[in-house]
Amino acid sequence: MRIADCEIKNNIIDFRDVTFVFEGKTPLFSDLTLSIEKGAFYLVQGPSGAGKTTFLRLITRLEEPVSGEIRFQDKPFDSYSPPVLRRSLLYIQQTPTVMDGSVAENLLMPFSFKNNSHLTQPGHEKLGALLREVHLEDVGLDDHAMNLSVGQIQRLCLVRGLLLSPEMLLLDEPTSALDRESAQAVMALIERLNVESGLTILIVTHKTYGQDRIKPRYLVIEEGRIEESS
């Protein structure tokens, strides 16, 4: 893990002496200092309850540290409103969640939010192409999203997030409900986005990484510390 250094302009996220504690509990992270390099591909690993999900939630301001500072592109988090920050940092939860409506309605729902009005709403052709890329060729845009399997919903949520063109993708167990073939398709898409578009990737996963197109960097969370290992 690289030690934070505000002079390094290639970092997308910097943690500086960040302490986080859930109310009434012992601190989950104490004086955490680290940097996430722009365009890198990270796998976040560690035992259950170590704070992997909380780490992603801190980056997307769904949780706030009790002390220390988190910076995005060398500016303190406080200088961005959370919705503006989340235009760049897209977090996809472990629990895939869709609204009660068609697949197309779910994919396009974020475009109805005022904060996404700068984005061009994709046409059905693009939606179909993205669905095919994550092995959802059997899923029609008019299908009811709540009738899909958990694995299909998980991929649908990934596509919904990617349509917002984030700079950094934070994925919490994105292949947990997928069969091997679908998991490979999802990882191949994420890799391609990392290599071709320079998207910074941070994936919480328990699975071993079987792809060899890119060499991921590992962040291991244990006992309140985050270490980079190869």
Next chain:
Amino acid sequence: MKFDRYILLLILLILWQVLCGLEVIPTHLLPSPFKILLGLKDLVIIGMPPGHLLPNHVLYSLYRVGLGFFAAVLLGIPAGLLLGWSPGLRRITNPLVELVRPIPPLAWIPIAILWFGIGMKSAAFIIFLGAFFPILLNTVSGVLAINPIYFEVAQTLNAKKKDIFFKVLIPGSIPSIFVGMRIGVGIGWMTLVAAEFTGVRTGYGLGYMIMTARDIQRPDEILAGMLVIGLIGYLINGGLKACERRFVKWRA
């Protein structure tokens, strides 16, 4: 079978008719179903009091209930959404709501007459009070029942508070809002007779009609009026259920 659910009702009606025919049931206290139907016919053709026909009573009552109910909807739903949305607001208003809620709408009749006089306004006010709290409280509980993950997903997809309010919170609470509306309109109908007790200057209203029938000792027309109230309540409930099915598909 589509009509099998009415079999029990039919059996009870036949039994009732037979028991009245055998004079087991004193018909001056509880007329037979057939006699009630004849009373209904009288209400339609002759009216109670004479000349004040049933359809007009129905229209006036619908108007009063509609007025009270829509006022309850207009105030209860936005207030419920705001109270569900804001824990601080909920905490501040909770003692007031819990203090006023248990007061029966009928207990408000004297003060309603004092405030609004005898007539449409006081009747609608009583119905409003009956409908308001079920709508308010069901809307609040509908908001609180929304899985927090929906709010968080909307947040991560860059939704601002306004988007979350209109696109997650409102659609997510619609099922409970409809339950509140159905309970509210039911209580509205229930308080109708009492509301029209406050006096109706027009001489129309189902409650007024029933009270007039009581004054001249026509239990058949009293029960026919009650039957009409029940039937209209049943139809309104069915209508709201049909609306609910259309809207609920958009729930979060």
